[in-house]
Amino acid sequence: MHPHRVTFVIFDGFQALDLVGPYEVFQRAGGYDCTVVAPMPGPVGTDSGLPVHAEHGIAALSPAGLDTLVVVGGTGVHSARHDARLIDWIAAAARGAGRIASVCSGAFLLAEAGLLNGRRVTTHWARAERLAQEYPAVTVRPDPIFLRDGDIWSSAGVTAGMDLALALVEQDQGQQVALEVARHLVLFLRRPGNQSQFSVGLWSMQPTSDPIRQAVTAIHADPGARHDIAGLAAHAGLSPRHLQRRFTAELGIPPATYVERVRVEAAQRALADGGDPIDVVARRYGFGTAETLRRSFHRRLGVAPSDYRERFRSAMGETL
Template identity: 70%
Template sequence: MKQRRIAFVIFEGFQPLDLFGPYEVFQYAHELTDAYSCQIVASQPGPVRSASGASLHAPYGVADLNLAEIDTVVVTGGEGVDQARHDPVLTSWIAEAGTSARRVASICSGVFLLAAAGLLRGRRVTTHWAREQQLIREYPELVVDCDPIFLRDGRMWTSAGMTAGMDLALALVEDDLGREIAHATAQEMVLFLRRPGPQSQFSVPLWSTQPATDPIRAVVSAIHADPGARHGIADLASHAGLSPRHLQRRFTAELGIPPTTYVEGVRIEAAKRALAEGDHPVEALARRYGFGTAETLRRAFHRRLGVSPSDYRDRFRSTKEYI
C-alpha cells in the first residue's frame, strides 16, 4: 500500500493539541497499517512557538515539500491564526497545496487560514463556537454552522475546537481504511469511536458506544438533529425502517442503553448548552427540548446531574471566549 502523506501546518501561536491530537491518530493508524507518513510544516523550518509558550521544531518549510506527494493537508488552529492568515508565504502555499491535495482539513480556528487561502468559498464549514460570529463577519462567502463537531463538504473537512480534531482525524482514517481500522486506532488511544460529525459541540458525552449499523445510525442522527422533536419509539422506528419492537432490541444491543434513555441524554445535553450560553427561562427550554414542563426538566437534571437547571446555569455559564 502506498503511504498517504499528511502535511500538518503550524505557525507562531498554534494550539499544540490541534497538532498532536490528530497527528497521534494518524500515527496509531500507521502502526496498524503502514498507511501514513506525517510531516510538520511551517513557513520556514526551525523552532515555532506554540500558544502554550513551548516551541516545536518544524522539520520542513513550505518550500521543502513536493506538493504532488501530499495526500492531505491539515491546518491547525490557535491564537496565532489571526496573524498567520496575513502571512503571504503561508497562505499562498496553503492555497496551492490545498488545490492539489486529495483533501484538506482544518482544526478549530485553522478554518480562517483555509478561508484566507480562498479554498472555502461557498462551502459549509464549522469552527469553535466562540469564533462563529467572527468567521461569519469576515468571510461572508462561507456557510458557517458551528453546531457540529466537524463537517465535510466535498474534499474539505473542518472541525470545532481541540479534541474535535481527533474526532475528525478518526473520521479521515475511517474514510481511508474502513471502520475496523478506525475502531482499532480509537481502542489503542483509549478513545471512543467516534462522535459523529453532526453531533453538537455541546452534545452528548460519550456514555455509550456508537451504532454499528445504518438503521441505528439513522435513528441517532435524527435524535441529534432535533432533540426536541417527537422521539417516541414509533417515531424512531420509522427513521430506522424497523418495527418498534425490533428497534428497541437492536438499539439497546448496539448502544447498550434503550432509545428512551438515549433521547433523554441528548435532550439534557442540549438544555445544558442553552443554560450555559443564555438566559432563556427554564420553562421555555423544557418545551424546546422535548421535556414538556419545567418540572419534568428539573427532575431529569436532578436524576442525571444532581443539580437543578438553575444551579447548573449559575455554575457553568460561560464568561470568557476560547480560541
C-alpha cells in the same frame, strides 16, 4: 503501496493539541507519512509556549503531491493569515491534495486562501461568529464537532481534531482500523460529526455541593424519569423550595430547564443512532408525546425531531 501523505501546517501561536491529537491518530493507524511544515523550519512556539519542531519550511517543501493537507488553529492564526507566502503555499498545496482539512480556527487560513467560498464548515464555537463575519462567502456551522463538504473537512477545536482524524482513518482503512485506534487512545469511535459542541457537560455550570450533585446525577442516570421538583428534592435531601433555589444558584438555570436540556440531548442521540419512531423516543426520554418533543426541539434546536434525524443522517452520509 505508497503511504498516504499527510502534511500538517503550523505557525507561531498554534494550538498544540490541534496538531498532536490528529497526528497521534494517523500514526497509530499506520500507513500514513506525516510531515509538519511551518513558514520557517525549526522550533515553532505553541500558544501555550510549548515549542514544536517543524521539519520543513514552506520554501523547501513542494506543495505538490499531498494526499491530505491539515491546517491547525490557535491564537496565532490571525497573524498567520496575513503571511502571504504561507497563504499562497496553502492554496497551491490544496489544488493538488485529495483532501483538505482544518482543525479549530485553522479554517481562517483556508478561508483566506479562498478555499472555503460556497462551502459549509465548522470551527470552534468561540470563533464561528468572527469567521462568518469576515468571510461572508463561507457558510459557518458552529454546532457540529466535524463536518465534510466535498473534499473539505473541518472540525471544532482542540480534541475534536481527533474525531476528525478518526473519520478520515475510517474513510481510508475502514471502521475496524479506526476502532482499534480509538480503543488504544481511549477515544469514542466515533462521536458523530453532527453531534453538538454544546453538550450538557460543556454548557452548564457544575454543581458545587453534594445535594445538588445528587440531583444532577439522578437526571443524567435516567433522563426519562419523572424528575419533578419533589422527586429531585428527595434525591438531594432538601425541601422542594430549597432545592429550587440552590439548584438555580449553582447551575445558573432552574431544575426544569436543566431536565429539558438533558432530555433533548438524549433524544438527539437516539434519533441519530437508531430507527425508533419519534413517539417512542418521546416516551422513553420523558416528553410523553411526540408533540411535546417537537416543541422542545423547536425551542432548543430550532428544528423538528424528524428534520433533525434527516439532517443528521444526510450529514453522516457526507462524512463516510
